[in-house]
Amino acid sequence: MSWLSTALWVLPAAAAVLVGLAPAKLWGRSAFAIAAMLANLVLALIAIGQFDSSKGLQFAESRHWVSDLGLTYHVGIDGLSLVMVALTAFCVPLATAFGLWAKRENLRGYLALMLALEAAVVLLFVARDLIVFYVGFEAMLVPLIFLIGGWGGTRRVRATIRFVVYTLVGSLLLLISVITLGLSNGTFDLDGISANTSPWLFLAMIAAFAIKSPLFPFHGWVPEAYREAPPEVAGLLSGVISKAGTYGMIRFALPIFQEPSSDWRWLFVTLALAGLLWCSLMAFRQPDSRGVIAYSSIAQMSLITLGLFVGSGEAYTGSVFQMVNHGLLSMLLFLLAGFVEVRFGETAFARIGSLARGRAALATIVMATGMAALAVPGSSLFASEFLVLLGAFRYWWLVGAIASLAIVLAAMYMLRWISAVLHDRTATPVREGKDVRWEALYLVPLLAVVGFLSVDPHAVTARVDCDSHAGLVAPASTGSEICR
Amino acid sequence: MSPGIGSWITLSAALFSIGLAGVMLRRNPLVILLSLEIMLNAGNLLLVAMARYLGNNEGHVLALVVMAVAAAEVVVGLGLIVALARRGSSLDVDDLKGLAG
């Protein structure tokens, strides 16, 4: 089954080329693109089915690439890769379905770029070689630039430039770190890279991931990019692509730089806490759906980072699970926001509201999504947050206690969002606009998976838990020494 | 009795300097192109002379390569000049500075 890892990214890449080269007026092009994405989803499901959660890396494939430079093509799937690839393969077709529903212009380019984006993201999630990872990490920027710049909102160009420039600064630092590591080890293969103690290389590498995830205070590009991108691309951006940052931390930065990451833990725990509370507070004052979702997204990513740095097995599993949950919910929230924008033509809370009137399906979906996104106990997000906060509490009770405040803040901003969309009266109530009907095709699958993971979070955590994260972060020395 | 290697080097250097001066001093792109050719051929001359002097053929081969490249370059260069002329822009390289930083 070693072909599977490669097939997972080659399939969308090949489909992207085919769609891109096909004649502009070809009928069935959209169907072909969606079919390719669904086929990839089937591949991901096969991977889930064949995955043996008691083993580590599976479906591995390793070939020489440029042997003089120590480059190998090395891909494979472990629990972490598995869930991230599955998340990607699941979200991309739904995003594209939204794009088709929203009648995107110039479909050929749009579909090809979506497929290319999927290929790049999957490549970086299966990579076991620093250079292969870097290729995926950078390659996904290209479709993103065109998707935001080409199909975005009114200030899309400005948003794109900010996003790209800021991300590239991080990428350069990452490249420096990668090259130095590769040259000093004689190979870029993850298996051949030994632990490194340089704090500078560590900080250079993690800078890229901190910008991508994003970590407070490097989140400046987020609100604008999430507002100006087309909703489905914003959903992918915050749901899937931001995970590349935290994925990079788990896969590379923390295991390779064990000593520096332990030394600098205080900084990242502090930044994550600050981001969690600060962005929750910001989310509470945003004037539109996308603003709320953007800031809540940063807060959630901060919580994931917090879980990675506190150094406990519980928090690690919680963080990875949170990556999945946040991916699904971000996607759902952005698609809902996009649905409202397209159907009712308004974005600001000041001009939208009372949408629950006569729209039972929309009201149900918004309510369920909002409740899942504020981590109401019993939801999958609750399960992952519980693990992360538990780990944080074990690290230092004060960290856990402060982070738990975010639960209350999350309740506040999500309830405000729900009311603003569904309930609040506005000066000019929206009367036109039908309820959700076949739009449920791209909304309900997401909700169904969230529901499934709420009933059985173990389905994910069991697969992730067996990853070897022994060397992730040295266990915290300060246990829960409260009240001694 | 043929001239010694020193003479050839001197000649080549002189040709090269003349070409260089032409490139730097003249404003007409056509003439600059001609001057460039002179510089290239100065190089060719030196290659051939050195090949003779050292008694192997490598210099000849290189000279042939340079000629081929020069021919291609002339094609592109002349093409550019003709295109410029047809666009009606002035044929003064000092006016052609659209790429100034």
Added chain:
Amino acid sequence: MSATTLAWIVLAAPMAGLFYNLIVGSSVSRKHATWAACASVLVSFAAAVGVLIALLQRSPDDRQLVSTGWTWLSGGQLHEGFSILVDPLSAVMLLVVSGVGFLIHAYSVGYMHGDREEKRFFAYLNLFVFSMLLLVLAGNFLILLIGWGLVGLSSYLLIGYWWERPAAVQAAKKAFVMNAIGDVGIALALFLLWGHTHSLDVLGTFSAVDSLPGSTTTWIAGLLLVGAIAKSAQLPLHTWLPDAMEGPTPVSALIHAATMVTAGVYLVARCWPIFRAAPEVSDLTALIGVATLTMAGLIALVQTDIKRVIAYSTMSQIGYMFCAVGIGATSAGMFHLVTHAFFKALLFLGAGVVIHALADEQDIRKMGGLGRYLPYTRTLMWIGALALAGVPPFAGFFSKDQILAAGLARADWVGYLVFGFGLAGAFVTALYTFRMIFIVFHGEPTSFARTHAEKHAGHGEGPFSMIWTISVLALGAVTIGFLELPGVSHAMRTFLEPVAPNALEASTSQETLASLLAVSLGVIGIGAAWLLYGRRSDAPRKVAEQTAPLESVLQRKLGFDELYDWAFHRPAVALARGGARAWEGPVVTGSMDLVGATGGWLSRVLGAGQSGLVRVYALVLALGLAALAAWFMAGAS
């Protein structure tokens, strides 16, 4: 069937009803949908009775059954299953929740008739019943927390059911956020508990409690108490409950009187090993109960909204329960919980009949003399009011007096405080209850009441589904107290003893003393209410004039809302607003733009060298060449 199988059925039935209405709800008639909802809860109740029977067949020491459905969550060393715990304590709660739940479902069929989205209402109601059953059945603290959160969610949904009223949405949000604070308290308690025992299993952790350091136990109990306070609307996290009356009346009866708000009492009773190991926190629990029962009773005296009167009464009665479980009289607290569920649901639903008859009017100042038009309702409300006031032989008498007697038996300052304030509370309870009864049902009808009542003349007192359900509740309010007849039977206490033992036992003389005092104070209270409000004199006005300052303080509910507004809401908003201006813009976005600006500046500096003059380039080229040549030559020589 075994008790655990039946318990799973109890849990599954309302969930099935919810999904049925969610999926097919849009395509069936309203009757079909509402009866599906009722039937699912009835199945639940039947299974709960089965659980009780199955438990009674086992020997008293063998009545703790755990059943784990599946592994719910794992991570690191944490490994928690979706498990339920069936024991006498949960069985009692199951019966109350599913029994009262069913009656209120049936009542709602009549009450909500004609509402545009009543299918949604019944779906929410089913969700609530499921969540509450999950809460009381949880065999794992993680599952308990899930139930805890889900009842908060359904409470939010139901308070905000009439979302077109801004006040309802506000109240719903307030309730949710306040309860989220409680959830955080419980979550932190669980972190601490897990950190020391590496388990969240209810029975497993209890067996490890004794080995915990004392200060840890105190913290755990204190944090659990935060959750209990928030859920049960005790001081100082009580402000959401009166506002929650924006919800439909059956919701107030089910969630905000009979079941959910008593979950805090259940939690303390369930976690008695932890609380008993943390005596300071237990005392604090009792003191909070004392403070709440007094304060809420006083505020209830000046309320003019019929539902708010009952809501403050609920807070006050839960205060009694907190006193009981705080001083260690666990079974007395649970008993009061059960009796209160009946008579308070009865009062709310009776008030619902009144509101229904008066076209949604809730202001008691507009009511009066309704007994003439609603005689049956008046009788039932009298039963509920007498039970609330603790007059024998109604249910409240037995349970309240047990609590007071336990306070005497405790015989320390906390116990005497409970006893003293409990007695005073008995007087206040009777006063505000009968103030409401006399104003609403007695005296001359107001013109408002007359107009509406005559419009409804000939329609009886409401739909049949409303009348028979409150009749059943009234029957319960009369009879349920006899479960615990002082000196004769202690059915409830004996049943609960193996899983929630009492720390103290009141002697017969203490019980007698408590009963005598409480009943006489209650009767005096009723008499005072008659003198003040029953005779329709101008006495209330005179009293009001003399106590105007006190009354205005009570009217403003002691200013808690304003305090929280100033202490939390405004600072948070100011911080968010100021922060957006001072930090988010200049620093976060600014730093990013700085990167871009640096790039731009560099390009301008370096670009200055690119003149675009080919001949200059050639010159630089030549100079470079010359420099290289010079360097080679220098190297060669």
